[in-house]
Amino acid sequence: MSLVNRIVFAFLGLALSLSSGATEAEVVAVVSSRCPESALSRNQVADIFLGRSSRFPDGKLAVPIDQAESSAARDEFYAAFTGKSPAQVKAHWSKIIFTGRGQPPREVSNGIEVKKLVAGNPAAIGYIDRKLVDGSVKVLRTQ
Amino acid sequence: MSHRLIHVALLTIALHAAGARAQEAKTPLFSFNGFGTLGVVHSSEDKADFTSSIFKPNGAGYSHAWSADVDSLIGGQVTANFTPKLSAVLQVIAEQNYDNSYRPHVEWANFKYEVTPDFSVRAGRIVLPTFLYADTRKVGYAYPWVRPPPEVYGLVPINTSNGVDATYRTRVGDVVHTLQANYGGDERSFPGGGTLKAERSWGVGYMAEYHAVTALVTYHASNATLDTLKPIFDGFRQFGAQGVALADKYGVDNKRFEAIAIGASYDPGKWFLIGEWTRATTHSVLGQETGWYVSGGYRLGKFTPYLTYGQVTVDNLSDPGLNLSTLPPFLAGPAAGLNAALNSILSAKPARNTLSIGGRWELTRNAALKLQYDHTRIGAGSSGGLSNLQPGFQPSGKVNVLSATMDFVF
Numbered sequence: 383m384s385l386v387n388r389i390v391f392a393f394l395g396l397a398l399s400l401s402s403g404a405t406e407a408e409v410v411a412v413v414s415s416r417c418p419e420s421a422l423s424r425n426q427v428a429d430i431f432l433g434r435s436s437r438f439p440d441g442k443l444a445v446p447i448d449q450a451e452s453s454a455a456r457d458e459f460y461a462a463f464t465g466k467s468p469a470q471v472k473a474h475w476s477k478i479i480f481t482g483r484g485q486p487p488r489e490v491s492n493g494i495e496v497k498k499l500v501a502g503n504p505a506a507i508g509y510i511d512r513k514l515v516d517g518s519v520k521v522l523r524t525q
Numbered sequence: 526m527s528h529r530l531i532h533v534a535l536l537t538i539a540l541h542a543a544g545a546r547a548q549e550a551k552t553p554l555f556s557f558n559g560f561g562t563l564g565v566v567h568s569s570e571d572k573a574d575f576t577s578s579i580f581k582p583n584g585a586g587y588s589h590a591w592s593a594d595v596d597s598l599i600g601g602q603v604t605a606n607f608t609p610k611l612s613a614v615l616q617v618i619a620e621q622n623y624d625n626s627y628r629p630h631v632e633w634a635n636f637k638y639e640v641t642p643d644f645s646v647r648a649g650r651i652v653l654p655t656f657l658y659a660d661t662r663k664v665g666y667a668y669p670w671v672r673p674p675p676e677v678y679g680l681v682p683i684n685t686s687n688g689v690d691a692t693y694r695t696r697v698g699d700v701v702h703t704l705q706a707n708y709g710g711d712e713r714s715f716p717g718g719g720t721l722k723a724e725r726s727w728g729v730g731y732m733a734e735y736h737a738v739t740a741l742v743t744y745h746a747s748n749a750t751l752d753t754l755k756p757i758f759d760g761f762r763q764f765g766a767q768g769v770a771l772a773d774k775y776g777v778d779n780k781r782f783e784a785i786a787i788g789a790s791y792d793p794g795k796w797f798l799i800g801e802w803t804r805a806t807t808h809s810v811l812g813q814e815t816g817w818y819v820s821g822g823y824r825l826g827k828f829t830p831y832l833t834y835g836q837v838t839v840d841n842l843s844d845p846g847l848n849l850s851t852l853p854p855f856l857a858g859p860a861a862g863l864n865a866a867l868n869s870i871l872s873a874k875p876a877r878n879t880l881s882i883g884g885r886w887e888l889t890r891n892a893a894l895k896l897q898y899d900h901t902r903i904g905a906g907s908s909g910g911l912s913n914l915q916p917g918f919q920p921s922g923k924v925n926v927l928s929a930t931m932d933f934v935f
Contacts, residue, residue, distance in 0.1 A: 423699065425699050425736055426699075429696070429701060434696075434701045434734060435696050435701060436642040436643070437642065437643075437696070443642065451890065452890075464794075465737070465793055465794030465795075466794055467794070467824070467887075468890060469827070469887040469890070469893065470792075470794070472666070472890065472891060472934065473666055473667050473668070476560065476661065476664050476666050476667040476934050477658075477661045477664070477667045479558050479602070479604075480558065480560060480600070480602060480616065480633075480661055480663075480664045480667070481633075481652070481654070481660045481661060482602075482604065482612075482614035482616075482633055482635065482637060482647075482651075485556055485604065
C-alpha cells in the first residue's frame with residue numbers, strides 16, 4: 383500500500399469515526415418490559431414529560447423520569463420530542479410550578495439510573511441512549 | 526379526650542402519608558422554588574409616570590428618570606405534598622406595593638385536592654387564569670417579553686381571588702382539553718388611598734393544547750366597588766335628577782364587571798406567534814375597554830428577538846356632566862369641580878397603541894436578560910394609562926419606554 387493510500391484510508395477512517403460519533407448518541411423513550419404499552423406518538427411522550435398528561439393512552443398512570451439538567455441526553459430528548467430548548471422547557475415548567483399545578487418529573491443522575499427505575503416500575507417512562515437498552519426495558523416505538 | 530382524638534388523627538395522617546410515600550415514586554414532602562426580576566425602566570415622558578400596574582405609587586418618567594420599581598420583584602414558593610392527592614402551595618412576593626414599601630404579600634395560598642389525576646379542586650388564594658400568561662405574569666422567566674402586553678393584561682386590574690376553583694383536564698386524541706371554574710373575590714388598595722373591591726367574582730375558562738398550538742377562552746365577572754370615587758358621586762347626587770342620573774351611570778358601587786378573553790399561541794420551537802383579545806366592561810366611569818395584541822419572535826440559539834403590536838380602544842373619554850347653565854351661580858362652581866373630576870377619571874382610560882421591539886437572551890440555564898423598547902401613541906383625550914400626571918402634561922402624546930430586565934428562577 384502506498385503512502386498516499388495509507389493517508390487516504392487514515393482520513394477516511396477518521397471521517398467515519400467522527401460521523402458515527404455524531405450519530406451514536408441516539409436517545410430513545412423507554413418503559414419497563416412489563417409495561418403493556420409499546421408504541422406512543424412523539425406528542426404523547428412530549429405531553430407526559432411536559433406535565434400535560436399523566437396517563438398512557440390505555441388510561442394507566444404514567445410517571446416520567448428525567449435525566450440530570452446538564453446531561454446531553456436530556457437536551458437531545460427534549461429537542462427531538464418537544465422541539466423545545468432547555469430554556470423553553472424551563473420556562474414551560476415555571477408556568478406550571480408557580481401556578482401550583484405541579485412539579486417537574488423526578489430527576490436522576492444518568493441513563494443507567496433511569497433504566498434501573500423504569501425496569502422496576504411498569505408506570506415509569508424514561509429516555510436513555512439506545513446503547514444502554516437491554517432486556518429490562520422496552521424501547522417505545524414513536525412516530 | 527379531644528386531645529387524644531387529635532393525636533390519633535395526626536398519627537393516622539402520618540402513617541397514611543408514610544405508607545403512601547413508600548408506594549409512590551419518592552415525592553418530597555416540601556419543594557421550594559423561587560423567581561425574580563431585576564429591572565430598570567426609562568420613560569421619555571417626564572410629566573407623568575409609567576408603571577406596570579395601576580396599584581403602583583410611582584414609576585419611570587416623572588418620579589424617576591430610571592426606575593427599578595416598575596418590574597423588580599422577588600418571589601418564593603413552598604409546595605407541600607401531604608399525600609399523593611392533597612397538596613398545598615404558598616407563594617410570597619416582594620415588589621413595590623401601593624404604599625411604596627416592599628413588604629412581601631401572599632400571591633398564592635391554597636390547598637389542592639386531586640380527586641383524580643385529571644380533576645382537582647382548590648380552596649384558598651389563587652391568581653385567575655384570565656389570559657394566557659395571567660397567572661404567571663409575575664414570573665418574567667416564563668414569557669418572552671419584559672412584561673405581558675399591558676394593552677390586554679392591564680384591563681383586568683384584580684386578577685387574584687380568595688375562594689375555590691376546580692380544574693378538569695382530559696386528552697382526546699392528540700388534544701389536551703382543560704376546563705376551569707372559579708368563585709371568590711378580592712380587593713386591592715390604591716396608592717392615593719381607597720380600595721377596589723371585586724366581590725362575588727366568578728369565572729370559567731377553556732384551554733386546548735394541540736402540538737404547538739395553545740388556545741384559551743375565558744369569561745370573568747364580579748361586582749366592583751371603587752370606594753375612592755364615592756365622595757364624587759355622592760356630590761353629583763346633590764344636584765337633583767341630572768346629578769342622580771350621572772351618579773347612577775358612572776358610580777362604581779357594586780357594579781357588574783365583566784371580561785371576556787380569547788387568546789392563542791403557536792410555538793413550534795424555532796419561532797412563536799401569540800395573540801390575545803379582551804373586552805372588559807363595567808357599567809360605570811370605568812366603561813368599556815377593548816384590547817388586543819399580536820406578538821412574534823424568532824429564536825436564534827440563545828437570542829430571541831421579538832416584535833409586539835398592541836392596542837386599546839375605549840368607549841368614552843369625556844362627558845359634558847352637569848349642565849351648569851341651569852344652576853344658580855353659587856352652585857355652578859362646585860358643579861364645575863365635579864364635572865372636572867368626572868372627566869379626569871374618564872380620560873384616565875388607556876386609549877393607546879404600542880409597538881414594541883425587544884430581545885430575550887438566555888444568560889444561563891435559569892436566567893434571561895431582556896431589553897425592550899416601546900413606542901406608545903396615546904389616543905386623543907386620554908392620558909394613556911400613565912399616572913402621577915403633572916401640570917403641563919399633554920394628553921394624546923407619544924411616549925417611548927426603554928426597559929432592561931434580568932429574570933431568573935431557582
